[in-house]
Amino acid sequence: MKETPNGAYIAKDGEVLSLDIRSTGASTLFGVNYRLKGGGGSPIPEGSPFAITLKKSEATGGSDIPNAKSTVLSLTFNYTSPKGGKYHYTITGDPADPPINADAPQAGALPTEHNLIIHIV
Amino acid sequence: MKPKLTSIIVSLALIGTMVVSAQQSGLSISQLRTEIQKRETLDIPEDLRETNNRRLRDLRAELHTLLEQEIRKLVDYKNNLSLEPGEAKKVEDTIQTYKAELVKLEALQPGPMLATTAPTSLPASTFVAPTVNPTSAPPARSPAAIPTPTPAPVSASAGTNTQTTQKSCADLDALSDRNAKAVSQVDYKLCDLANAIKQRANRQVKLTGAGAPDYFDLLVILIAKRSTPTFLLEAEEARVDKQVGSTPASSGSTSLVVKGGAPAILGFATENGALTQSTSGTTVTFRGNPLGIFHALHNDGLVSSFIEDENDLMTRLLRKTSFAFSFDTDRGPQPGVFTASKQQLSSVSARFEFINKRRPSLYTKEWNDFLQKQAQQFTDTINNSVSVLIANTESTVNPLEWRDPVLQTWYAETQTLLAAATTDQVESVLRSQIDKLPVTELSPQTVTQLNGIENSIGVYLQGRDSVLDKIAKGTLVTLDFTNKREANAPDTSNFTFIAEKGPGGRTDFTFNGSLTFFNKKPTLLPGSTAKPVGRIREFSFSGQFDIPFGSVREAGQFVLWGSGKYQRLMEDSFTQAGTMVPNTKGDIAVGQFGLRIPIKGLGIKFPISVSFANRTELIKEKTVRANFGFTFDLDTIFAKFKPF
Numbered sequence: 220m221k222e223t224p225n226g227a228y229i230a231k232d233g234e235v236l237s238l239d240i241r242s243t244g245a246s247t248l249f250g251v252n253y254r255l256k257g258g259g260g261s262p263i264p265e266g267s268p269f270a271i272t273l274k275k276s277e278a279t280g281g282s283d284i285p286n287a288k289s290t291v292l293s294l295t296f297n298y299t300s301p302k303g304g305k306y307h308y309t310i311t312g313d314p315a316d317p318p319i320n321a322d323a324p325q326a327g328a329l330p331t332e333h334n335l336i337i338h339i340v
Numbered sequence: 341m342k343p344k345l346t347s348i349i350v351s352l353a354l355i356g357t358m359v360v361s362a363q364q365s366g367l368s369i370s371q372l373r374t375e376i377q378k379r380e381t382l383d384i385p386e387d388l389r390e391t392n393n394r395r396l397r398d399l400r401a402e403l404h405t406l407l408e409q410e411i412r413k414l415v416d417y418k419n420n421l422s423l424e425p426g427e428a429k430k431v432e433d434t435i436q437t438y439k440a441e442l443v444k445l446e447a448l449q450p451g452p453m454l455a456t457t458a459p460t461s462l463p464a465s466t467f468v469a470p471t472v473n474p475t476s477a478p479p480a481r482s483p484a485a486i487p488t489p490t491p492a493p494v495s496a497s498a499g500t501n502t503q504t505t506q507k508s509c510a511d512l513d514a515l516s517d518r519n520a521k522a523v524s525q526v527d528y529k530l531c532d533l534a535n536a537i538k539q540r541a542n543r544q545v546k547l548t549g550a551g552a553p554d555y556f557d558l559l560v561i562l563i564a565k566r567s568t569p570t571f572l573l574e575a576e577e578a579r580v581d582k583q584v585g586s587t588p589a590s591s592g593s594t595s596l597v598v599k600g601g602a603p604a605i606l607g608f609a610t611e612n613g614a615l616t617q618s619t620s621g622t623t624v625t626f627r628g629n630p631l632g633i634f635h636a637l638h639n640d641g642l643v644s645s646f647i648e649d650e651n652d653l654m655t656r657l658l659r660k661t662s663f664a665f666s667f668d669t670d671r672g673p674q675p676g677v678f679t680a681s682k683q684q685l686s687s688v689s690a691r692f693e694f695i696n697k698r699r700p701s702l703y704t705k706e707w708n709d710f711l712q713k714q715a716q717q718f719t720d721t722i723n724n725s726v727s728v729l730i731a732n733t734e735s736t737v738n739p740l741e742w743r744d745p746v747l748q749t750w751y752a753e754t755q756t757l758l759a760a761a762t763t764d765q766v767e768s769v770l771r772s773q774i775d776k777l778p779v780t781e782l783s784p785q786t787v788t789q790l791n792g793i794e795n796s797i798g799v800y801l802q803g804r805d806s807v808l809d810k811i812a813k814g815t816l817v818t819l820d821f822t823n824k825r826e827a828n829a830p831d832t833s834n835f836t837f838i839a840e841k842g843p844g845g846r847t848d849f850t851f852n853g854s855l856t857f858f859n860k861k862p863t864l865l866p867g868s869t870a871k872p873v874g875r876i877r878e879f880s881f882s883g884q885f886d887i888p889f890g891s892v893r894e895a896g897q898f899v900l901w902g903s904g905k906y907q908r909l910m911e912d913s914f915t916q917a918g919t920m921v922p923n924t925k926g927d928i929a930v931g932q933f934g935l936r937i938p939i940k941g942l943g944i945k946f947p948i949s950v951s952f953a954n955r956t957e958l959i960k961e962k963t964v965r966a967n968f969g970f971t972f973d974l975d976t977i978f979a980k981f982k983p984f
Contacts, residue, residue, distance in 0.1 A: 301520030
């Protein structure tokens with residue numbers, strides 16, 4: 220999965236995204252949810268990397284790339300800690316593409332929300 | 341040497357410019373722009389920053405005045421002459437450019453633009469401030485529309501566009517270190533957004549992408565400004581389970597029961613009055629955590645030291661331990677004066693927390709249920725909203741925009757201002773722009789989405805609070821040992837079993853069971869006919885309900901408490917002079933209610949209580965006493981100055 224100039228991502232049809240998420244801040248019960256628009260959604264279990272398969276047939280959004288479709292991957296990072304919680308995650312897809320690393324620091328009682336627009340070609 | 345030389349050169353330059361600034365600098369618009377840019381980007385020595393900032397304010401005000409004058413000239417030029425279409429466009433473009441620059445200046449310098457020399461005011465008709473007509477559709481906002489003069493920074497939590505004094509994110513961060521619930525959710529999100537933007541080289545809001553919380557942060561701010569829900573605007577509560585003052589056995593104490601919690605670093609309390617003693621006195625207590633003090637002395641941050649400790653078994657155990665020293669200021673050669681001498685040391689105590697069912701790890705089932713239901717529903721709501729609220733999601737090239745035109749206009753203006761701002765200015769630009777959010781002009785589609793997200797946030801917070809409430813109501817059991825050093829009477833040791841549980845809501849219930857024994861069995865005077873004194877002096881049971889109320893944000897956290905104590909004196913009591921008073925053994929029953937009044941943000945609290953007893957230790961008569969005190973928690977101050 221590669222990033223585009225406007226901050227969206229391009230991935231191949233059938234590409235399997237591997238999400239490796241770790242809690243790196245203040246002690247919190249692990250709690251991360253995901254939803255892939257048109258696809259699956261659930262809490263992500265702690266521990267081993269979690270796999271999400273991108274299927275063009277399930278994507279509902281349009282794309283300026285011919286024959287591609289777009290979708291939205293939402294990640295919700297939840298915390299039981301009052302402050303200082305943080306998750307670090309790495310998303311790896313096609314081995315040819317660089318992994319995507321990001322942090323999700325806690326900001327209050329509300330979760331931290333990251334949304335990724337993915338064009339599936 | 342080099343920094344010193346630089347400092348001198350910059351000083352001379354600043355002094356020179358200050359002399360000029362006594363009047364107008366006389367610089368042209370382009371010269372002012374250059375000078376301002378230099379001052380904004382130059383690495384100014386620490387001791388000259390304030391001087392430079394003052395000069396910057398003057399220069400910006402002067403530029404603001406000149407731009408206003410130029411705009412007026414251009415408007416006159418446009419209105420009084422018949423212009424060719426190309427010429428008219430050029431004039432209009434120039435006006436718009438100047439107006440955009442004015443907006444930027446106002447955002448960078450909140451408050452009225454006061455120049456050293458008073459600016460020439462523009463005719464009121466030159467600029468029309470945006471107005472909201474409640475009976476008709478609001479006018480569309482142009483990016484270059486001139487807003488009313490930029491006010492002082494405004495709280496995102498103000499809800500409406502009413503101006504209020506707002507704490508900076510640095511202040512809020514320090515406040516939340518002391519009490520994470522003392523900061524509202526919207527303030528957390530505003531500061532999160534500011535921090536995210538500051539970390540980006542282009543200082544832009546990024547609506548989507550890995551590591552970008554901006555979209556949801558902005559939605560929270562929008563919702564807070566639009567519909568002012570209390571769950572976003574109001575801060576939550578403060579801890580009620582900390583014991584800062586002395587234990588009830590001390591001569592000066594305002595509490596009947598001992599609480600299980602202790603300050604993370606060091607607490608200081610002085611309390612006047614007595615509960616079951618016959619003599620009132622003043623006790624100064626220092627209660628602290630050895631590991632917390634170690635971290636404080638090593639200049640570690642409060643939060644970082646907690647995180648570090650969680651990873652080590654030994655330090656976790658030490659965190660459960662606390663100590664206290666109490667000093668009776670009535671002792672010694674200068675009664676009433678605190679000297680911290682050995683003579684004044686009235687008690688030493690140690691405490692260990694050996695059952696703590698307030699650990700989140702014991703509640704994974706409840707947490708997983710929450711993730712399956714409320715958190716997943718929340719994720720789905722946000723996921724659905726993205727393509728409804730954001731345009732260009734189908735593009736890999738065009739920047740993402742808001743579908744709502746008025747929101748997009750505001751967004752484009754904000755992006756322009758942020759791009760021109762320095763990292764230090766990001767927060768003030770953001771706050772200023774948040775005040776201008778067009779919350780009354782949003783499209784029905786946006787409003788529908790925001791309503792759905794607001795509802796989802798409410799459900800989410802309710803679910804999370806429900807889990808955290810269960811955690812907070814878990815049992816906390818602590819054992820406290822106190823060695824009481826009397827001036828003349830026999831020294832005693834005391835074991836107090838402290839159990840706490842939150843039975844419901846925000847209430848906290850504390851139970852104490854206590855046993856006191858003589859360190860040495862008191863010996864009777866030769867020839868005394870009294871029965872020999874046993875080793876056990878007394879035992880007691882007590883309970884207390886704490887009911888917190890009031891707003892942490894507005895006035896601080898008040899706590900109302902009610903408590904009762906039963907004490908069985910197994911032996912006759914001793915006076916402070918060390919004389920045993922006959923026929924004083926027996927039962928003592930005490931009831932108490934009190935109020936702990938906080939001084940907001942300072943970690944200082946004034947406990948006031950009234951207690952009723954059937955008797956005291958020495959006098960078998962009913963008594964009513966008022967007790968008052970003063971407690972100070974160093975965690976508060978430490979968190980302000982060294983949060984990380």
